[in-house]
Amino acid sequence: MSRKYFGTDGVRGRVGNTPITPEFAMLLAQAAGRVLKRWTHDGEVGVFIGKDTRVSGYMLEAAMQAGFLSAGVDVMLGGPLPTPAVAYLTRAQRLNAGVVISASHNPFYDNGIKFFSSKGTKLPDELELQIEKEMDRGYQCVDSAQLGKARRLDDASGRYVEFCKSTFPSDRDLKGLKIYVDCANGAAYHIAPDVYHELGATVVCDGDHPDGFNINEGVGATHTDTLPQRVAKAGCDIGIALDGDADRLIMADSEKVYNGDLLLYLIAKDRLVRRGLAGVVGTLMTNFAVEKKLKSLGVAFHRAKVGDRYVLETLQKEGLQLGGEGSGHLIILDKQTTGDGIVSSLQVLAxxxxxxxxxxxxxxxxxxxxxxLINRRYPKGYVWTDDENLQRAIAEVSARLEGKGRVLVRASGTEPLVRVMVECEDASEAKQVCEALAGLIPAGQ
Structure with a gap:
């Protein structure tokens, strides 16, 4: 059964357009509340709500709160918090679910809603389908005597700061390090600097003055081209860039940017040396060099579909603890239940x-x-997997690059695009091959 609203990372879209409207948010919360009540043995349900710094967060938070309360669900409000903080606090407060109002690395005019289970993991597909089905029943409100109650967790950010610090070795500190921290004007603006400072580092902040509109605007983990220059100008030893909801991490020194693939390798290599490592999970986009290097060290490497949801699924399936994406989503299951930019950075710093x-x-x-990587827009009706010329060319190139590179062709999940990616030790050959393959795909409007 296909899902109408939930994507791979919750519900997301342009604010003011369905599904990111206050009406939809209220109905979604009502439906989720009714489903959660059926899933609990006593029908008593508590939900944690956190958000990033988008101006639309106020509106959607109020709508979600009203929806849950009208379904007889108690609500705990955390205010602006990183996505992984909501996952942690949902577990710590022994609540039935957590809700994050955020569109992660998107511009301020987008927003989204995603849920965490009581264990701090993404909701099972089955539960999301039940929520969507429940929404078809429309607006319903319980009797006044059954309405839920709301309260604010006043020290939510402080509790999460302490949790983050607890993932760093207790016999180590960051004294002597000067760290440049780019908070993307997002949810970690009042948290990340405190974590590093309280562990002993000298901290220089950027992207820590959100105004509701400047989240991810030229700053954060998706705008790192100038990060080395900013690190150098600030006289810092290392740079840390988070995205709007602080579940991504990119790092830099004064000369180079280090993406999620490299940081994943660094953590994996350290774990292998100190205590052994059975395997690592990446995605279809993880750089070939990382896979090759890990395999040379005797570490099994598994590729999941693109998306941290699928990395987590593969980690659980294979019984592993460490995985991630080049975009900076790193999942370290013995430290946190979901991708966490601050916690991941502390593992690198350790x-x-x-x-x-x-x-x-x-x-x-x-x-x-x-x-x-080339994104090729195709005409209506074109199916790239049925294109015999393209499939033949992909097979021929894959055979030619075996051992020194690879080809990945996949469709976009949101646009009429085919993404052609070629990795090769020879950069000019990679460019030539990628352009040739993309040229076989008919151009759309």
């Missing part, structure tokens, strides 16, 4: 402090394979 090294020296042994 490696550097423990070994008295730098990002540059620790990752000198890994050189990412040149990667070329």
């Amino acid at each position: 490696v550097l402090v423990r070994n008295r090294t730098t990002l540059r020296d620790a990752l000198a042994e890994v050189s990412l394979t040149p990667q070329v």
Whole structure:
């Protein structure tokens, strides 16, 4: 059964257009509340709500709160919080579900709603389908005597700061490090700087003055082209960039940006040396060099579909703890139940402090394979998997690049695009091959 509203990461869209309207948010909360009540043995349900710094968060938070209360569900409000903070606090407060109002790395005019289970993980598909089906019943309100109650968790940010610090080795600190922290004018603006400062670092902040409209605007984990220059100008040893809801992490020194693939490798290598490592999960887009290097160390590498949801599913299926994406979503299951930019950064910093090294020296042994990506818009009715010429060319190129690169062709899930990606040790060859394959796809409007 296909889902009408939930995507791979909750419900998301342009504010003011369905489904990101106050009416939809209220009905969604009502439906979720009724389903959650059926899933609990006593029918008593409590939900935690957090949001990022978008101006529309106030509107959607109020609508979600009204929806839950009218379904007889109690609500705990956390205010602006990173997505992983909601996952943690939902568990810590022993609540039945958590809700995050955020569109992550998108511009301020988008927003989204996603749910966490009582265990701090994404809701099962089955539960999301039940919520969608329940929405078809429309508006319903319980009797006044059964209405839910709301209260605010006043020290939500402080509790999460302490949780983050607890994931860093208790016998280590960050004294002597000067860290540049880009909070993307997002949900971690009042949290991330405190975490690093309280662990002993000197902190220089950027993107820590949200106004409701500037989230992700030229700052954060999706705007890192100038991050090394900013790190150098601030006289810092290392740079940390988070996205709007702080579940992504990109790092830099004064010369280079280190993406999620490289940071995943650094953490994996350290774990392998210190206590052994059975395997790592990446995605179809994870750089070939990382897979090759991990396999040379005897570490099994598994590729999931693109998206942290699928990384988590594969981790659970394979019984592993460490996975991630080049975009900066890193999942470290023995530290946190979901991707967490701050917690992930602390695992990287722990490696550097423990070994008295730098990002540059620790990752000198890994050189990412040149990667070329072309998005090709196709005409209506075109099915790339049925294109015999394209399929033949993909097979021929894949055979030619075996051992030194790879080809990945996949459709976009939201637009009429085919994404062609070629990795090859020779950058010019990668570009040539990618352009040739993309050229076989008929152009759309």
